[in-house]
Amino acid sequence: MISIFSRGGALRFAAFFLMLVALSVSCGSSEEGQGTSFGARFLESQNTSLEAPGYASDPRIVLSGTVGTSYTITVTEGGSWCWTSRNTHATSRSGSLVTTADIVYLYLDENDSGSERTATVRVTFDGGLEFDLTLLQPEYSIPAVMDHPWAELPAYKSIDNCTYVTHYAPISSTQPKARNFTICYDRSKRIALWVAYPIHACYMQGQYDRIDAWAFDPDIPEADQADLRSGSYRGGGVRGHQCMSNHRYVPYSTLLNEQTFYSTNIMPQESAFNGGSWLKMENTASAMGRSCADTLYMVTGNYGVRSWSTDRSGTKVAMPEYCWKVLLRTKNGNTRKRIDEIHDASELIAIGFWAENSSVSAAGLAEYTTSVAEIEQKTGYKFFPMLDEAIAADVKAQHNPTAWGITE
Structure with a gap:
């Protein structure tokens, strides 16, 4: 048995203690968002791209990251029909992550433009991390x-x-x-x-x-x-x-x-x-x-x-x-x-x-x-x-x- 009162024992104990501290930091509570990677994807496709229906719909974005982190969602292309609010037709919204995987809605208008169209959505997290999402919406053709x-x-x-x-x-x-x-x-x-x-x-x-x-x-x-x-x-x-x-x-x-x-x-x-x-x-x-x-x-x-x-x-x-x-x-x-x-x-x-x-x-x-x-x-x-x-x-x-x- 190693005595912690000996010089070698004290060094070994100090090293062991530092290792425990390091492990406790790297394995922190998931509720606090420790070690959570940041990301943005469509819930429907589980990807950064989505082929949406031609009719008006509400696709969902999953935002992953540390609880409390601020974010901004901006429609950089397609803002005439892809919005962060259906009521106001806003093309940007900001918030903070409540969980490590928050769900945020987009709102698409019916595509009566006569052709397929594309929207681009940028998600920016506090600290500068950015993710671009792409929506493809075909023409709405009703039988x-x-x-x-x-x-x-x-x-x-x-x-x-x-x-x-x-x-x-x-x-x-x-x-x-x-x-x-x-x-x-x-x-x-x-x-x-x-x-x-x-x-x-x-x-x-x-x-x-x-x-x-x-x-x-x-x-x-x-x-x-x-x-x-x-x-x-x-x-x-x-x-x-x-x-x-x-x-x-x-x-x-x-x-x-x-x-x-x-x-x-x-x-x-x-x-x-x-x-x-x-x-x-x-x-x-x-x-x-x-x-x-x-x-x-x-x-x-x-x-x-x-x-x-x-x-x-x-x-x-x-x-x-x-x-x-x-x-x-x-x-x-x-x-x-x-x-x-x-x-x-x-x-x-x-x-x-x-x-x-x-x-x-x-x-x-x-x-x-x-x-x-x-x-x-x-x-x-x-x-x-x-x-x-x-x-x-x-x-x-x-x-x-x-x-x-x-x-x-």
Whole structure:
């Protein structure tokens, strides 16, 4: 054993002590940002470059560095359409890092310039470190089926293997071609990724008569669809509507209800989920749609693949891992205004539902509720783009189940 009181022992102890001090400095608390490297990248691409969509969007920048370090973000090119504030169209903002990986938003305008365009963003940290980020935005080209001033339509985005279709049906002698629902149909999965439609009393008249007219969608090649005419899926799941059958019935014509039985509007769902939590979500939408003179706007869809089912002939169909809904309507229900005519977030209510497509169906509905903004983040879709951009973030951030009559 070395005595620290000997000359050699004292030197060894001093060296050992200095080594411990050095280690404690180099391995300091990550909460204090010790040893953190600085950087800037787009969250969506995990890189310094990003190909953004042509429609208005909010890409995110991840700033890495020591907590408390000041930074400035400046749009050095493309400031006429790429901003650090959507409300003021500012092209510069400053702040200090709150964590070692802060997220800061940029705001892009829709590209109707007629050509592709580029923006450059410079991030400067206190001390002189600089990082340049590049955004490439193609021209925003909307297919005719999505080019309508309908509040329920998500912003258009090009998705591999997907086809957009809108179905129309008569609901009265004065409305011989009312929109029924719009789908984003994935031909490889043989299910619609989402179905968007309005809910209003004019679509629900008289006595509900379920047609059960299971059929192929005439606007999609039959080879790209599941054949559900002779029964439900063989490989698991029951036939679950996206646009609900009892949201669509009028005495004037049966076509409105028949179209909800097109296979493109159906997805495999676990039986307990279809008749449990999913049904409760649908009933909530029904009640809120009937209770107001204004229209309720809904998008319903799915996310991920839990497994693969088949139709009766063995054709593979994706069974979703999660199912979701987003809803938007006026708060008092009788404004008689279009959504884009409302400029006060307190006049609107919005909510989202996100649930696992599982055999376990919980009794309560509140636990499945979330904000529209949360579902946007999970799915990558932009919902209700007709909202005034000045209030859109506040409306989509709402999460108030009681406003929708959900107490448990």
